[in-house]
Amino acid sequence: MRIEPNNKHKSPYLNKVFIVSLLLVAVIAASSWTYYGVVPTGPYQLVYPANFGNRINVPDDSPTTQQGVYLGRALFYETRLSANNTLSCGSCHKQELAFTDGLAFSKGVDEVATPRNSMSLANLLWTRRFFWDGRAGSLEEQAGIPLTNPHEMGQELTVSAKKLSATNLYPPLFKQVYGDESITGERIVKAIAQFERTLISANSRYDQYLRNAYTPTADELKGMALFNQSPNPEKGIRGANCSHCHGGTKNYMELFHNNGLDSIPKDEGIAALTGLASDRGRFKVPTLRNIALTGPYMHDGRFKTLKEVVDHYSDHIIASASLSTFLRGESNEVNGKALKLTTQEKKQLIAFLNMLTDSSFITDRRFADPHLLAASNKTKTKSK
Amino acid sequence: MKKYYLVMVFVLSGLIVKPAAIYAQVAAKQASVKITGEVITPLTINEVNFKAYTQTTVIRKDRDGKDHTYGGVVLADILTKAGVTLGKTLMGENLTKYVLVEASDGYQVVFALPELDKDFADRTIILADKVDGQPLAPGDGPFRIIVQNEKKPARCIKQVTGIKVMFAK
Numbered sequence: 409m410r411i412e413p414n415n416k417h418k419s420p421y422l423n424k425v426f427i428v429s430l431l432l433v434a435v436i437a438a439s440s441w442t443y444y445g446v447v448p449t450g451p452y453q454l455v456y457p458a459n460f461g462n463r464i465n466v467p468d469d470s471p472t473t474q475q476g477v478y479l480g481r482a483l484f485y486e487t488r489l490s491a492n493n494t495l496s497c498g499s500c501h502k503q504e505l506a507f508t509d510g511l512a513f514s515k516g517v518d519e520v521a522t523p524r525n526s527m528s529l530a531n532l533l534w535t536r537r538f539f540w541d542g543r544a545g546s547l548e549e550q551a552g553i554p555l556t557n558p559h560e561m562g563q564e565l566t567v568s569a570k571k572l573s574a575t576n577l578y579p580p581l582f583k584q585v586y587g588d589e590s591i592t593g594e595r596i597v598k599a600i601a602q603f604e605r606t607l608i609s610a611n612s613r614y615d616q617y618l619r620n621a622y623t624p625t626a627d628e629l630k631g632m633a634l635f636n637q638s639p640n641p642e643k644g645i646r647g648a649n650c651s652h653c654h655g656g657t658k659n660y661m662e663l664f665h666n667n668g669l670d671s672i673p674k675d676e677g678i679a680a681l682t683g684l685a686s687d688r689g690r691f692k693v694p695t696l697r698n699i700a701l702t703g704p705y706m707h708d709g710r711f712k713t714l715k716e717v718v719d720h721y722s723d724h725i726i727a728s729a730s731l732s733t734f735l736r737g738e739s740n741e742v743n744g745k746a747l748k749l750t751t752q753e754k755k756q757l758i759a760f761l762n763m764l765t766d767s768s769f770i771t772d773r774r775f776a777d778p779h780l781l782a783a784s785n786k787t788k789t790k791s792k
Numbered sequence: 793m794k795k796y797y798l799v800m801v802f803v804l805s806g807l808i809v810k811p812a813a814i815y816a817q818v819a820a821k822q823a824s825v826k827i828t829g830e831v832i833t834p835l836t837i838n839e840v841n842f843k844a845y846t847q848t849t850v851i852r853k854d855r856d857g858k859d860h861t862y863g864g865v866v867l868a869d870i871l872t873k874a875g876v877t878l879g880k881t882l883m884g885e886n887l888t889k890y891v892l893v894e895a896s897d898g899y900q901v902v903f904a905l906p907e908l909d910k911d912f913a914d915r916t917i918i919l920a921d922k923v924d925g926q927p928l929a930p931g932d933g934p935f936r937i938i939v940q941n942e943k944k945p946a947r948c949i950k951q952v953t954g955i956k957v958m959f960a961k
Contacts, residue, residue, distance in 0.1 A: 537898065663898045678896075683821040686896060686930055686951065732897070733931040733950065 447584050448474040454533060456608050459618060459657045464533045467546065470598045472605055475584040480603025482581065483596060485777040488571045489555055491517045491562035497554070497600065500526040503775050506698030506766075507607065512709025516559040523675065525709040528702040530609040530695060530769065531658050540691045540707045541678045542664055547601035552593065565593025572596070609697050609769040617763070618657060624763065631760025634753055639740040648721070648749060648757050652734045653693045659764055660695035665732035667691075668725035669706060677707070679730075688730040700762045701770065714758050722749040823896065825919070825935050829956035830889060832875025839934055842921060845869055850916050850940045852948075862938040864920030867891075867955075868908045876957050878909050885959070893937055894954040901937075901947045905957065915940040919952065 452472040454464070466472055483489065485498045500514040500522075501507035507529035513521035524540050537543075538550035554560040555568065569591040572578040579589035586595055616622035624632065636655065637647030653663050664678055666689040673689035681687075691707045705711040711720065723746050725735050740748050749757065769775075827835040845865040854860050872878050877886040882905065889905040906912040920938045921928060928936055932950040939947050 542898065661898075665897055682896075684823055684896070686823065690897070729930050731931070736931070 447478055447581065449584065450474050452477050452602070452606065454605065454608065456533070457610050457615065457619065457657070460531070460534065460610065461657075465536060465546070466533070466605065467548065470548070470602060472602050473585065475581075476599055476602040477606050479578075479581045479585050480599035480601065481775075481778050482577070483600050484603050485779055486572075488575070489561055489563060489568045489596070491567075495561050497551075497561075498777055500554075500560075501529050503772075503777075504701075504770050506530060506609075506701040506770055508702040510703070512704050514560075516557065517562040518559055520559040522559060524707045525704065527692075528695060528698060529604060529607050530697045530766075531660060532607060533605045534658060534660070536662060537664075537692070540694075541681055542692055543681055547604050548594075548597045551597040551600045551604070555597070565596060568596060569593055607769075607775060609766040611768045612697070612766040613763040614659075614760075615657075615766070625759065627756045627759040628763050630753075631756035631758070632763075634749070634757050635760050639738055639747065641740055641742045641744070646740050646749075646753065648718075648747065648753070649734065649738050650721075650757075653732075654696045658695070659697050659699075661693065663693040664690050665693055665734065666728065666730045667693075667706075667721075668727065668731050668735050669710070669720070671726050671728050673728075675707060686730050689728065690730060696761065696764050698765050698769065700765045714761055715754065718749070718754045718757055722747045722754065823934050823951070823953065825952050826954045827870060827874045827957075828954065829892075829958050830876065831871075831957055833873075835870070835874045837870065837919070837935070839921065842919075842935075845873075848916070848918060850918050850920070850938050852938060852940055852942075853945075854948075855945055860923050861925070862918065862920040862936075863922035863925070864918040864935075864938065867917045867919050867937070868910065870919060871908065871955075871957065874957075876905070878905070879911065882906060882909050882911070888960045890958055890960055892954075892956045892958060893949050893952055894956070895949050896951040896953045899949060901949050903947070915942070919955075 450473065452474045454466075454472060470476070483497075484501075485496045487493050487496045487499075489496060495517060500509045502509055509526045512525060513523070514526050515521055527540065532538075532547055535547075537545060538547065539553075544550040544553065552565065556562070556564055572582075573589075573591045578591060582591050582595060583589045585599060613622050613624070613628075617624055634646065634648040635650045637645055638649045638652075639645065639647040653661060653665060655661060664687075666673075666677070670689060676688055678687035678690040679685065700714060703709075703712055703714070705714070705717050711717045721735075725731070725746060727736075737745075738747055739745060773781075822838055825837040827837065842865065846869060847863060848866055850862050850864075851859050852862065868878050871891075877889065887906060891903045891905055891908065892900060893903070894900045903917065908917055910916075917937065917939050920936050921934055923929075923932070928934060928950075935952040936950045937948055937952060942948070
């Protein structure tokens, strides 16, 4: 009885606190459970033009689902996956730079620079061998390497799994994808790979030209012809001979060549894996998709501009025993030793290379950092 | 003191010689061709065991437009050794098989299995290791497919590392 008056006095205040804290919990729960609403579920439709072909790679044990891509995207941009919580995959693969970082070498959690240039991510659905030396046979295998490399994100997958398990955000997302809340290294890389498969770039001016939706300029057309032709000075055909290795609708052919950068390469490339002399200085021929955005160029980022790259192929190929046969004895001059393109031709070639930039790909909100999006949504809600 | 000096020299020489020895070992590694897929016995062809097969020659033009004599082994002979369904067994569903040839640069080409069988086609397809009596150039060899009489040289795949027999699904 004695406490009654007190109760009467306190109850409206307590109720208010209770309601406010309940709302707060609900808001926090809602914002941490999802980055922009309800998690979509069901099969993910990978949409691409018919001329890209269907030689795609989706593992049987990890079909692409909307919830898987949703989780993978959150993980791709998740800094908790690095040893000091500062780096995510997105740190070295920035969307606005066609998923590169604009640096010759990237710094890992230990401030040590990576030995090779961060690779552009686009149309990985068609890729079978990953890294500059092709050492990973799947996106899943690839993803695990920078995550754990001490000079990159530097954190064992078991530690990553533990850290994610301790969050409110991830256990329910993993449950949506895998049926239970258990978080493992394998599940992390599978989800990241699912997201990466959706990074399809198919709307450059070159794609538009191929579907008769864009009329190239005179320089772009000349550049395209040079790109596709082998030089034959006897017949008066001028060419830059690019399409042997960079041809096709995707501008990627999954080849590995020594492109004449050095006579004795500092980085042995594939030879470091195989021990074969013929693999010395041999690296992946990377995609030319969005190439104007992905400098600096080559495995060591030695060329800052496309002009430097074109100058290299035109005038500065260095011979060695393992030099690609495609780069030997090709010249626009009779008995010439180098390709020898004119200044005008180089400009035309670069005009064509700029046609491969897909601006809708680098601004597609489906590929953007969802955590930033969630944060900005939260700010918007607050300001209302 | 002299003893220590000798030990020092020994240790140092070990340090210097060892990496060089490893490097020599790595550099001396030879390329090989793996025969896999729909085979009874997977094989690894190298420059030594290649000599055990019956050798033959095929003349064809290369990109230089000139005729060259390529020496090597009929591809069907190697595949038969691996137990691939050629000859009398090349019938029924085995006619849906194809051969995927891969090079060290990632380049791949395909042959339908009957293309390799002499009961189906006259032209000879060989795995070559010689051109005009000499070992193939490093950029072409040590093993290269040579397709007799094929107009384009695109399937004369160089630096072959793998031959996989597969069923079309």
